[in-house]
Amino acid sequence: MARLTTENVGVAKEIISRYPRPKSALIPLLHLSQEQDGYVTEEGMQHIAELVGVTPAEVLGTCSFYEMFKLEPVGRYVVNICNNVSCMLCGSDELIHHAEQRLGIKVGNTTPDGTFTLESVECIAACTEAPALQVNYRFFNKVSTDGFDGLIDDLAAGRLDDDVPAHGTLARVRQHIPDDRRAGSIPPEGQTEPAWMHLNEPPASADGGEPS
């Protein structure tokens, strides 16, 4: 594994077809690759480069810009504790400290058994639920230190498998555009006025408009 599987190549091609330019599919395809392997591999990037017609360096340039793409293997569960201002005010420092103790690792590291990676992250749009964290980007709100321990226990015991898929799986529902409904991707070269631009316009008035 590393290059996209045949099935994923099919998904990739559908995603590419939605965009006016193939390169636009880069981020979704990198997510797909990460979903497949848990992180983004070099072979995965090379394969994506082939699929969208750019160089691997360009793929890496894009990939490495974005925080969510992991270029090295991470734990099955990536625990992201928000350290930003709202959560900081509500005690995220203590939570992070506690998490380090509990998991026995420093922020930025993975437990030796490969189960947990701990990260301290920027605002995750849960400010009113501070301190908040995400496990594989699934939200957990107002997490106390006890709550954290319970969460880790649940995750380790597999009790949350339905809610928290393995790292990499982002959305379990994919968009699907049925062929008979598809309006089509319009490349920038397709210079035409859309057909509906004069829909429901009052008929041209007698004193100016052209008879139609």
Add this chain to the structure above:
Amino acid sequence: MTITDAPKILTARLDRYADAHTIARYEETGGYQALRKALTTLSPGDVADEVKAASLLGRGGAGFPAGVKWGFCPPGVWPRYLVVNGDESEPGTYKDRLLMERDPHQLIEGVLLASYAIGAAQAFLYIRGEMPLAHERVAQALNDAYAKGYIGRNIMGTPFSVDVVLSWGAGAYIVGEETALIESLEGNRGMPRLKPPFFPAAKGLYLQPTVVNNVETLSNVPWIVSNGAAKFTELGADTSKGTRMFAVSGHVKNPGVFEVEYGVTTFRDVIMAPVYAAGVRGDRKLKAFIPGGASSPWLYEEHLDLPLEKVIVDKAGSMLGSGAIVVMDETTDMVKACLSVVSFFAHESCGKCTPCREGTTWLRQILERILAGYGRPSDIDLLMDVSDNISPGLVWPPKQTTICPLGPSATAPTASAIRRFRHEFEAHIDRGMRARGEQPPPAQAVAEPAFAGRDHGGLE
């Protein structure tokens, strides 16, 4: 107190129904009727005019009127694209995620109406990567809406055809900036483009005319089309019409996201009123609050009675930005709070502009040093001067030596904190020096706390 009983435009449905995100519930509660109304009775121009008449200010941060923006697409240049900004990542901000998770069809209907109005060949809905639930809900909603003929080819049997493509980010705050968002949608590193010449309305996605609108902005559109602009402008005050969502977080008793009448409700209302945030945690004194997301200069006690009105808050030297109010009580270490916000910007700088790439990290390093007890007395002026080199004059609205406002945003907390709480910086430095056996400089007379509106230079 000016708590009004204005109708909820955006959150009425999700407040009431746990299944507000389903197409069945949406249809049952009047969903897609605005679209039907538009496609059967209104021309694209009519829809645009209605939104313009509603003077719907953008809810993404800059507060630019949506209808006016739509009109900026150069005539006769096709194709045009619509890009929906669902990248919500400004610290303190939480409302677009709620709208996407809880009422995705409302957003989709808004997207369709906007596409109809501007003649968009395609719409791209860019959702922040770290929001898989929003992603799943929107994907399901799109699939259902396609199946029902609301999206895609010949919508509702009319010539109106548009695909709404779900796209997703991968963790980069800067991609919320519209030109960076466009770069990201092109598969590139999310580095902003310089405006001019790259105003999206003229040269946006693939250098074609592109309208970028925020999720909350577009979620208002179905209501406006259904009820008419006049009903919308009945709500609100001065330039700020309708309702608006504010997330109140930090040291409050009841943090939450509240939809309130725009321009009328005050900061005191949303922070103190029992129906909203219910006051400062532990009934402590309020020390400062961030009024519009991490990018906004801080406001204080004396600003509590300002209404949540764009122009008034601008004049006071800050902004309503993304509708994110973060409250800090008297126990807050302002140097630490400042570092938290500065670190955010340093971490999220795209790295394109020298002052932002180098300057924000430098600010962070100095603040860390001060907090760690290694500050020097000259550091406070250095912080101000480095900030000044990123945002000359440290005035409001900010000037910038950078391409986008991210770099200057990092100077808002520094300038705010130092101007008002310089003594806290000095205290940290003194403590550190004493611990190292050095003699801190003699204490200076504590300056009058400056009023932000005046002190920020007030370059209105």
Add this chain to the structure above:
Amino acid sequence: MSDVAVTINGQEIVANKGELVIDAAERHGVYIPRFCYHPRMKPVGMCRMCLVEIDTGRGPALQPSCMIECTPEMKVDTQSPVTKKAQDGVLEFLLINHPLDCPVCDKGGECPLQDQTLTYGPGESRFVEEKRHHEKPIPISDLVLLDRERCILCDRCTRFASEVAGDPLISFLHRGNETEVNTFPDDPFASYFSGNTVQICPVGALTALPYRFKARPWDLEATESTCQGCSVGCRIAIQESRNEVLRYLGVDADPVNWGWLCDKGRFGFEAVGAGNRLRDPLVRRGDQFSVVRWSDALHATATAITAALGSTGPSGIAVIGGARLTNEDAYAWSKLAKGLIGTDNVDCQLGDGLPASAVLGLPKATIDELCAPGATVILLGPDIKEELPVLFLRLKHAVQNDGVKVIEVSSMPTGFTKYASVSIRHRAAEANEAVRALLDGIPAGKDGGGADARVLDAARALVTSGAPLTVLLGRTSLSEQPDAVVDAAAALVDRVPGVKFLSGLRRANVHGALDMGLAPGLLPGRTTLAAAGGWFGRVWPQVPTQTGLDTTGILQAAAAGHVDVLILLGADPLADFPDRTLAEQGLAGARTVIALDTFLNESAQQADVVLAAAGFGECEGTTTNIEGRVSVLNQKVTPPGSARTDWIIAAELARILGSDLQLESVDDIRDEIEELSAAHRGLTVDVLAKMAYGDGVVVPLPSEPAPGADGDGDADGVGSEASDEAGDEASDEAGEPETVGADLERPGPAPIELERTDALEAPPIDAYSYRLVTGRRLYDQGTLVSQAGHLAGLAPGTVLRINPYDFDRLGVAEGTTLPLRSPRGLVEIEVHTDREVPRGTAVMFFNQPGADAARLIDATARVTEVRLETGGPS
């Protein structure tokens, strides 16, 4: 160009419409500091160094002057306190993480960052934090090292790689304060143009292996010259220290190279100073060479020539080569061979070019015309990325920015395929069929050389669109005769009014050599023996009457024992002639072989007398590029040992032969060329002296020069009022009436015309043979590459590529090595599939390590046919 009045620092200036503030200011003497801006690339406005206060009516605001176009009534202040503070701030930001290693940095002394800092920088650093750390220099290619700590992230190299070179193999990685430039792991920046990034890097982050630590800028002396790596004619600065060439830099010649060079040209300087250069003349004694005095070597040569004249007559003497020479050298040798010795068996091409009449006898285009906005181009020649790399850059730019549409006619995919609007793939040796079908549709009973009818239709639509059409004409393959290409050119010139041609011959000064008559049937000035015999007879002792042999003919004659003296004028047929078998037979058959060269190459090793010649940078002269642009080569170092300039060798040889070329100096030669060559009218010694620094001029000069025309007939801009200050280059003056004009109406011999080939039919091929197509790569085993230390290992080798359809029938696995046989010989080669290769065609590269195409090619066949032997029972 409409003008825009702008105020800069209180001074009213006139800018061009659309001109950037930074450029307009500089043109008017106000230099705005910058790091990321480069005039030949799209501005990105990211370093922020060029911030100035600009007022467009809404009050002054800091704006990057590299991104803002001048608009009417704009007010720019580059000196205001706000501007100053902003620029100082940016400089400080750039320095906080920049190492202070100027004393050991290659860029030290020519570093804009260092200069800015010394001029304006803060005295003392306020930055007490730890600097950013990266592993010390890392190789990002075979030629370039990257020191990320010194990098100021200006995006110049990365923009160059993607925007100019089209090789986006380096990119920004990570973000914010952790941003760095790098390649994908194990995927190096293997671009033919990588060296340009070293030149445009504003700091010492990118360094070139061949130059690292060699010198300090202040020790270097420079002169301008023209690169002799190929025939594009890129202007360069040769930099030297203590009589050693240490570096070439690209010079921005607007009509030619825009400052860019390919790596072969740029790093070829190492060959000039190579340790094994020939230093002295050699004479064979049995199996050994002895170093001799020049007079001995020249006498030995003269004795052989005299004997040949006595026995066989002039036709017993033949000269191969001349494209390495300067124009002046070539003229002297032309006069010696044709005018004194009287032989017309003279050819500066090595069986890999086109008939002279196809190069000189068609309406000529310049590079600017090829790349003119909106134009259509037919590529009917070699892969320009491999053979004329900077022309590739120019045309690629034109396609991507100026709406130029390219039709590629080729039997194999090329480096330009991805930029071409239409790629016509035809069977080898049938380019003419494809081009005729392009023009007229596929005639009944034919198949357009195997080209796809829809592709031909698309091409026809472009050719008939009314846009000006230019054809890049050259040799499409070394394993077929040039007839098909010549026939295709004939069809185009007959059918498309106004079509122009740009030559695609690649040898450095082959166009100069042809202009000087170093080809059978030719005399200097692009004319023929028949048309100009009388004209030259007035000055030259004699002029041959019979058209002589070309290189293939000479080698055949030599093999048959008809050549008494074979003179190799900087030519190495054993390595460089497509047909190795014939070259070996020819060299063996020639009674006496004389080699003038800079290295003791394979052919020279077979010679009886070896004359050590001065090389590039070691002599004065001019050179002529693909457009016919003459530019000046300046001398920077002295030749090694007693090596001599080629024209001096010719002159001395003439003297020993008992005659006199009457050429005592380069200026004498220039005078005589100006007088006798109709193509060089007006190119006087005075004019050339002024051209020592400059872009050169295209000959012939226009007979009625437009005021101030720069010589290529395109009067745009130069000389108009706007350029009074700008017209600083000698080349601009060269076309001015008072310098030349007067004499241009002198009558001269009639110019050469295209000689048409007879009706062509490609030979039928059987189902198991392939027609061989042989192309060149930039890096091969040629002298320049193999003698330049850092290029030497870069020749990639070759595989054989065939269509998957043909491949499947072989029944072997991809990448299998098989014997490949032609009527000439046999090689072992790895076989691969390539969808873009037409059926029945096999593609390989010439002069590569491993399988040697020259062992297969039959230079006398219309096309070389080959078979793969799969080892079954035969």
